[in-house]
Amino acid sequence: MLRRTLLSFAAMLSFAVQAQAQQAPAEIKIGHLHASSGPFASISMPVYTGLKIWVDETNAAGGAYVKAFDKKIPLKLISYDDQSSTATAATLYNQLITQDKVDILVADSDSVLTSVAVPIAKEHKQFLFNPTGTGAAFFIDNPWIALIADPVSTIWPKYAADYLNDEGAKAGIKTVAILYSTNDFTGTQASAVRGFIKAAGKLDIVYDQGVPTNTSNYTVLINNIAAKNPDAVLHLGYVGNDIAFLRNLQDSGQKFRFLFSIYPGIETEELLKNVGPEGMAGVFTYVTSAAYEYKPEVGWTLEQFRTAWNKANTGLNFGFNSIAGYTTGLVLQETLKGTKSLDQTALRDAVFALSGKLKTLDGPFVLDEHGGQIGEITPLGQFTAEGKEVKLDVVYPPSLANGKGVIGK
Amino acid sequence: MRDARSVSGLRRVFGDLLLAGVVVAVMAVAPSVYSNQLLLFNFVMFLTLSQGLNVIYGFTGYLPFGYVGFFGAGAYGFALAVMHLHAPPLAAMAVGAAAALVLAVILTPLFRLSGAYFAIANLAAAQAVYEIVSNPALEDITKGPYGVSLSGVFAPETSYAVSVAILAGTLLLVVWLRNSRFGLSLRAIKEDPISAAMAGVAVVRGRTIAWLCSALIAGLVGGAFAWQISVFYPETAFSAQFSIFAVVFTLFGGAATLTGPLLGVFILYGIYNTIGITVPQYFQLIYGTLIVALVLFLPNGLVSLLTKRGIRVP
Incomplete structure (x- = not known):
């Protein structure tokens, strides 16, 4: 009798722990850096704005659907201004990981400002969603990174x-x-x-x-x-x-x-x-x-996004980097849709699972085994x-x- | 009388050492209470760099605008030792320090200049080193403009500990300079080199030693920076921001003291990391206003508020 009671108690406890583990967070924190000034501002600001448009659009629809919790969860974009300085960027990446404890880390644009994020993310085992940093060294012996919206440099020419x-x-x-x-x-x-x-x-x-x-x-x-x-x-x-x-x-x-x-x-x-x-x-x-108009299976078409961009009145010219920011958002959306949890390993698995199965206005999303983007041409x-x-x-x-x-x- | 003076001297040394000890202890334990270790590393880095600049500027009056040249030489010395010699990090730090020292020796003739001419020539020298390091033709050696990746030696905790040790050594050096006959001779050079020479001070030897010590400190900090950050580009290691910050922090707090540069870093870098990150558009304005006000009303730095009243500041 005592044994049966203990077993039932243990089962209840295990169920309670499981329920606790699956408790949905009030919001999903996305950490990002952008450069409002300096040499990289012309690339960084459109990417940031494209990502922000996706966050606003998603929150307007009640948040991003997260499979692990079977519900929509609002997004919170925390984006600091690194002013195109790598030293400032390095400190801010650390800030996002250690102080803000973001669920998702998105690098700034360009290889220079991404470079400092790579060892920091790797050290903290935080998966780095890299919108446009194409530096070849980032992907060597590093399972914690994927290039989201730019093909690797060797594909470009x-x-x-x-x-x-x-x-x-x-x-x-x-x-x-x-x-x-x-x-x-x-x-x-x-x-x-x-x-x-x-x-x-x-x-x-x-x-x-x-x-x-x-x-x-x-x-x-x-x-x-x-x-x-x-x-x-x-x-x-x-x-x-x-x-x-x-x-x-x-x-x-x-x-x-x-x-x-x-x-x-x-x-x-x-x-x-x-x-x-x-x-x-x-x-x-x-x-x-x-x-070039690709037929997206997820998210807006090129014209729909251009309309949303103009409506947002960003003061920035529309271009490929705007699309790169929005595409990064779409990849996050599909990652959250497929991830088993918000654990960084689960997020990484979910991103790689999208490879070859996702088509956005930026073209097919395909990753090589190192996380390099090879789908876009x-x-x-x-x-x-x-x-x-x-x-x-x-x-x-x-x-x-x-x-x-x-x-x- | 002599005993009283010696007791007072010992008290001064003790006060300086106490301050240095407190700063080192605080920075040593800080990572256990605050987890953004890179931010703490930046504090340690600027505390050390501004004291290194203090050694040459505060004690001899020579202001090197291109101080970052030694820092960059240290960072690249470290990187080259790791990449080509597969040296362990501590040995690579020694190579970085040696690179900064060699550069300092090469630049010694700049002491033929003084004032703004010295500052600008030094800035040009740092720029020249940057151009050499980032030259695409040297890609096989320095990786040129494409930057270096030292992920194999990336060890943030150890490099932080080493940087705190460098800070401790630098503070001890400044304490010694403030309380030693050699430090006094340097200050005599700063006041009037001709009179100092006539009084028997070895001017050339004195300022060369101060110059080498200052370069050595920047080289060691550069090596620690390369170790801590592990991926960097020439424009990162030779960023003028390092020189500007070190100069501004030193001037803001007050040169030739131990306290001045420490105050400068804690206040200004603290502001930089709060206002500068949350509202960067106001930061430039606030920072600029602070510096203009300081130059106008407190040209000898914050510590002059006390020293003008006859209060000794460590």
């Missing part, structure tokens, strides 16, 4: 290089100049494109120069490139670099048969405002989800000027193309 090797060679392109900013994002792309060109063996690289990311005057560099008389020029830089490069190129009057630049396709509105349609006409660039596009606006057509790969690339004479 693949179609641009393939186009040059294929259509470019047919059109008589023989020599290539590569000018790149020396940072993780563009430096890795320069290495990748160099590798693709050398592997194909059809083109000669006649100019290959890295310059500091804070370079703001390209006049001499453009003249140096022109002196080598290349058929194709690839300029790989950040927003500010591209604006300066394209402006200086316009001023110099130099023309190249093929000109590629990264950010006209990523932050088109920003570039249009600063460079103008004539400076962008004919430029080859990446076609991101800001210009960056087709090659080319701008044409249409009055005060520009039009971007996909020209490569042929399976996605809606226009034909025009290589200069």
Whole structure:
């Protein structure tokens, strides 16, 4: 009798403990950093704003559904301003983990501001949702990270290089100049494109120069490139670099048969405002989800999100980084939908379980075994000027193309 | 009379040591009551850096705007030793310190300059070191602008403990300088180097030793920083923010004292981590106003509020 009573008591106790363990929190805390000033603000603020729009939209619908508790739970976004300083960012990541005890940690944008989060998150075994930090070192021997809304740097230039090797060679392109900013994002792309060109063996690289990311005057560099008389020029830089490069190129009057630049396709509105349609006409660039409409299975379409962005009156230009922030939110939403608990290991398992099964306005979400994003692709596009606006057509790969690339004479 | 002076001198030393001991003890036990260890590390780092700057500026009057050059040299010395020599962290710290010392020796001719010229030349030298380290052509050696990752030696607790030990050593050095004949000779150099030389003070030797000590401290702190943070870029290790903060904290509290730089760090860095993070838009205004007010009304720092009244501040 006594034994049966004890067993029943133990069973009740176990049930009570289980119920306690499954008790839903009043809110889910999402920790994030953004840079409102400094060199990374132009990338960071759109990502932060896109994420915030998702949080507001989710809370307006009663919160995010969490499978572990079978209910919707409101979200609380705690985002500190690191002012583009890595030292401040490192302290703030620690603050989010140790003081605010956030359930979900989302890194700031860009590799530099993400870099300091990587060892801290790893040390605390906190899974790091990394929106756009593509630094290759982050994913080495680190199970606590996934790249959410940006493909890894080596994927970015693949179609641009393939186009040059294929259509470019047919059109008589023989020599290539590569000018790149020396940072993780563009430096890795320069290495990748160099590798693709050398592997194909059809083109000669006649100019290959890295310059500091804070370079703001390209006049001499453009003249140096022109002196080598290349058929194709690839300029790989950040927003500010591209604006300066394209402006200086316009001023110099130099023309190249093929000109590629990264950010006209990523932050088109920003570039249009600063460079103008004539400076962008004919430029080859990446076609991101800001210009190519993927059919989302989760969340808004591109047009719906653009409408929400304009309605939010953010004061920021709409571009790929806005989508990256919103996409990060959608990945969090689906992670919470599938996770067994808010434990960091469970969150990690839930994110990796989404790989290959999630399609957003940013394209397919696929992770490699290290957490690198390999689902999203960056087709090659080319701008044409249409009055005060520009039009971007996909020209490569042929399976996605809606226009034909025009290589200069 | 002589005995009375010696007792008073001992009291002064005891007061200085007590203050240093309290600060070190507080920072040593702080991680057990506050878990944001990196924030505490930053406090320890700036406490040490501002005292290191105090050694050269407070005692000799030479203000190195490019003080971060030694810090960065220490951080990269540590990183290179770990990456290429696979050195254990403590040995790598020694390499970092040696790198800062070598840089200090190379920059010794800057003492031909003085005042603003010295400060600016020093800033340019730090920038030159940064440009060398971040040069893409040296990617195989320094990793160039792509930054270093030292995840294999990442040990926040141990590196924090080491940084507290460096702070303790630095505070002891400042206590010694404040109470020793050598420290007195440095202050004589600061007041008037020509008169000091005529009185038999070895001016060149004195300020070179102070310069090397100051560089050594920054190099050790740089090494500890690299160990603590483990992933960093040249712009992180050579960020002008380190120099600016160390200078501002020292000037705010009052140079040539033990208390001044400590006060500067605890007050200003404390404000930076409260207002600066929650409302950064007001932070710049408040910080700027504080510094302008200080320069106008208390050019010798907060401690001058007491020293002007004849009260000795440690």
